[in-house]
Amino acid sequence: MTAAVEITGVSKRFGDVVAVDDIDLRIDDGEFFALLGPSGCGKTTTLRMIAGLDFPTTGSLKIFGHEVGTLPPNKRPVNTVFQNYALFPHMNVLDNVAFGLRMQGTDKATARSAATAAIGLVRLDGMERRRPAQLSGGQQQRVALARALVNEPKVLLLDEPLGALDLKLRQEMQGELKSLQRELGVSFVFVTHDQEEALTMSDRIAVMDEGRLLQIGTPEEIYERPVNRFVADFIGQTNLLEGTVEDGATVCLVNGARVAARSDLTAGTRIALSIRPERATIHHRDHGTGPDAGSAVDGEVVAVTYLGNALVHRVKLDWMEIEVREANDPDRPRFAVGDPVTVAWDPSAAALVADR
Amino acid sequence: MTAVGGVTQPRGATRWLLRANTWLVYGFFYAPIVLLVVFSFSGNRNVGVWGGFTLDWYRDFASDGNVQGALRNSIQIAVASTVVSVVLGTAAALALERFTFRGRQVFDALLYLPIIIPDVTMAVMMLLFFAQAAELLGFSKGFGTITLSHIAFNISFVSVVVRARLAGMDDRLEEAARDLYATRWQAFRHVTLPLIMPGVAGGALLAFTLSLDDVVITQFVTGPGWTTLPVYVFGLIRKGVTPLINAVSVVMLLASMALVALSLATQRVRGGQDAIDARVGPDQGLP
Ligand SMILES: Nc1ncnc2c1ncn2[C@@H]1O[C@H](COP(=O)(O)OP(=O)(O)OP(=O)(O)O)[C@@H](O)[C@H]1O
């Protein structure tokens, strides 16, 4: 199957700034693909190159197998939902949505009825004659979506489309966008710096930092097997225990404790063990039923936070503090500040990440 | 302290001083205008001496062949120079605001030159230029030379006004249009132009007024048969002033006011578009 978007060795420089640094990316047809990374990492620039609003400095960019290199945006079968919507302020909703079809030469009546249908699709019926300035942020967002979708693009690009909305509206729109994407079967390339949003919505995620692509994978792969410290830390919460590889099955932590961790790295490589708070368990040390010392560390409880459905314990180790999150189970023993405890984990739940 | 909308109200002496100043400024502005209008109806040949109410000067104005000819010249030149300078000035504004090119900074600085340099300098420059050009190309002074001179300074004013408007416009709107299959021209035609229209209209109005007003430059480059109205009025003063000048000035004043009112009205119509849309239907904006 040809990829919807295929990016090979693409870089983009603005003078001295390298906004995008030699990335390779393949986005499949019908996929919900998220570009995730902190502010300034090059997400928008990547999206703009796919749209044709910026041209790559080097590299190849194909849309459905066609090299688009320096093709202008009006010749590409993609449409964009802009970061701040960029609705035309001098046109009403109907004319905004019909704009793309009119520019392609569709006659007025056909364009208008298609636009009306698209406005219905985003549930804005009755708003056709309003100006963008007369709409709420959420409604403007829907107009921007309808204005792009009415052209039936082969790829829809969305640049932080939910960034300006409040939390409740945001969650509502996340669900709507996702079901819209499934219904239409079109590839969505979705830019966000919100890791939770990326995890809940995407089929696959690409994590970027400083213009480079760090990892591409399904939400599960990214969460469970982050390739390096940055990804592990950026996606969800995690405890990073630094150490060095001793052999294929053991890691020596900074305090000298040896714990089990499988890897094919050479001995002496500096790594970090990423252990998610919810994957660790906490035990009273004097109970004697302590877990296998091969995947546990000793410490002392310094804080307990009650979350209703869960309990979060902060545990002070000799050299750092870690967090352990447990479901609020009445059968489990409770812990108090000052308790000596052992924190344990299943060796398969600890991800070995490159320490950089 | 009394504060209304964050502005502190002055009290006591300050307040009276400010108030007096306001009236003084109004006085400076409007007293000459009031005098001008009043004396344009004066029946005495000496300007500034009241000689009973008369409409003679306006009758003279309407029947005087010289005045009528000068007025016609002025309007023809103003229309031609406005049309050309609006097109070129808007293009220059777009080039400076939207593109980076070699020599952009120099172009930017040079564009403001006609606004800064004194009229007389500009007039002498134009005269010299046309003298040289006349030798090379063999044309005579008149409509062409005046119009070209007016275009030369009007481009600067138009581009300043249009640029101010462009600078306030989000350039992502053009990108959005391009993303929605508009060519560069279509993006300009359907998105940029409607949004900068108030600036273009304002620039056109300014250019028209400046062209109608100009005396110094026009006087240097004018030729036989191409006396404009202000140049004619200026000539009349040397022969001895009659209230005919007052009448001519009042007519020019009314014309300028009408133009300003017109431009305000057009902008009001654009601003009230939403209300019109809601009632009439969504027919504006789209090709
Ligand atoms: N036109 C430009 N000229 C110069 N530098 C630019 C330009 N556009 C982007 N950059 C730089 O390229 C880098 C990447 O910018 P980009 O807009 O792609 O970031 P982003 O990931 O979208 O960030 P955000 O989440 O804040 O929107 C930044 O360092 C930015 O300053």
Ligand SMILES: [Mg+2]
């Ligand atoms: Mg961005």
